[in-house]
Amino acid sequence: MxxxxxxxxxxxxxxxxxxxxxxxxxxxxxxxxxxxxxxxxxxxxxxxxxxxxxxxxxxxxxxxxxxxxxxxxxxHPGPNRFVPADPAAAIRTRMMDRVFDNYVMNMMQESVVAAIRNPGAPDPEVLARVNEKLERVYAWLENWLDTYDPPLGITLVECAAAPSLFYADWVHQIDRRFPRLARWRAHLLTLPAVSRCVEDARPFRAWFPLGAPDRD
Ligand SMILES: N[C@@H](CCC(=O)N[C@@H](CS)C(=O)NCC(=O)O)C(=O)O
CATH class of the missing domain: 3.40.30.10 (Glutaredoxin)
Known part of the structure; x- marks a missing residue:
């Protein structure tokens, strides 16, 4: 087991x-x-x-x-293969996994850490720097989504993108300048494997140190 x-x-x-x-x-x-x-x-x-x-x-x-x-x-292979067998597609998949971890998830966590460190008064310089970086990556992802052909199932890209975009939006909202990204985030949240994570985490929302918005 x-x-x-x-x-x-x-x-x-x-x-x-x-x-x-x-x-x-x-x-x-x-x-x-x-x-x-x-x-x-x-x-x-x-x-x-x-x-x-x-x-x-x-x-x-x-x-x-x-x-x-x-x-x-x-x-433990199953119906969803998370990394494609084709080497070029596998490299693209792993590259995007690094984008979501390094530039979305870890970036978003810097603001969360600032809020944990100083509850109620996180360092505004940290928040501003994180927001600026997130905007840059949102803009890049907005263009990338123009070429991304989402798979029918779930790959490593969706596994990395769903949680990072879910929480990044809480830290710095994906606004109307990034419509494709906002739509894709909403789509990811409808996937049963993702919505189960969202629902199971709901009881802990009060823990979110920056205050969880009530939009999801
Ligand atoms: N690169 C790691 C990052 C894992 C990570 O940052 N986990 C956080 C929870 S979301 C954690 O363990 N935080 C507690 C700590 O850092 O002590 C991975 O991909 O698994």
């Missing part, structure tokens, strides 16, 4: 949950937090920074969400 360690409100945990849900792969979810010290200890010991998600597959422990998705593709 596979076990996934993470938290239902965590964006990177969603990135690993989406492929598991999409392929209906059986697994046990092991939540981390003060009430589950043994799960937290497992995660702390798994990787160099003690970050989640972490996948346990028998004796094998996999950390880093993209590596987890590769592991699922290789050892």
């Amino acid at each position: 596979l076990a996934l360690y993470g938290h239902l409100f965590s964006s990177y945990t969603w990135k690993a949950l989406i492929p598991l849900y999409a392929n209906e792969t059986p697994f046990e979810f092991r939540s981390v937090g003060p009430d589950q010290p043994e799960n937290t200890a497992f995660v702390q010991a798994a990787g160099p920074m003690g970050k989640f998600p972490v996948l346990q597959d028998g004796e094998t422990v996999v950390f880093e969400s993209s590596a987890i998705i590769d592991h699922l593709d290789a050892f």
Whole structure:
């Protein structure tokens, strides 16, 4: 039996949950937090920074969400193949995975961290810098979507894009200048594997340090 360690409100945990849900792969979810010290200890010991998600597959422990998705593709394949077999398409897929992690998810998290550090008064310079960078990536994605032919199912691109765009929009709204991006985000949220993550995370919304908007 596979076990996934993470938290239902965590964006990177969603990135690993989406492929598991999409392929209906059986697994046990092991939540981390003060009430589950043994799960937290497992995660702390798994990787160099003690970050989640972490996948346990028998004796094998996999950390880093993209590596987890590769592991699922290789050892627990299902109807959705997350990285295409064609090498050129696979490179494009992995490139976009890096775009969403590095320039959307991690960028958005900088504002979240600023708000955790100074509750109620996050450093305005951090917020302004993050918003500027997010606008730049939104504009780039708006053009990219003109050429992106979304697959029928879910790939690594959708796994990375859904959680990063979901929360980035909370930090800095994807406004009317980016209509394709806003439409694609809305479409991603209708995918059953994604909407399950959104619903399961709903009870934790009060935790969002910048204040969760009520639009999703
Ligand atoms: N590159 C990692 C990032 C994982 C990450 O940043 N996870 C966050 C939760 S969304 C985390 O573990 N935060 C707790 C911490 O940093 O101690 C991945 O792709 O899995």
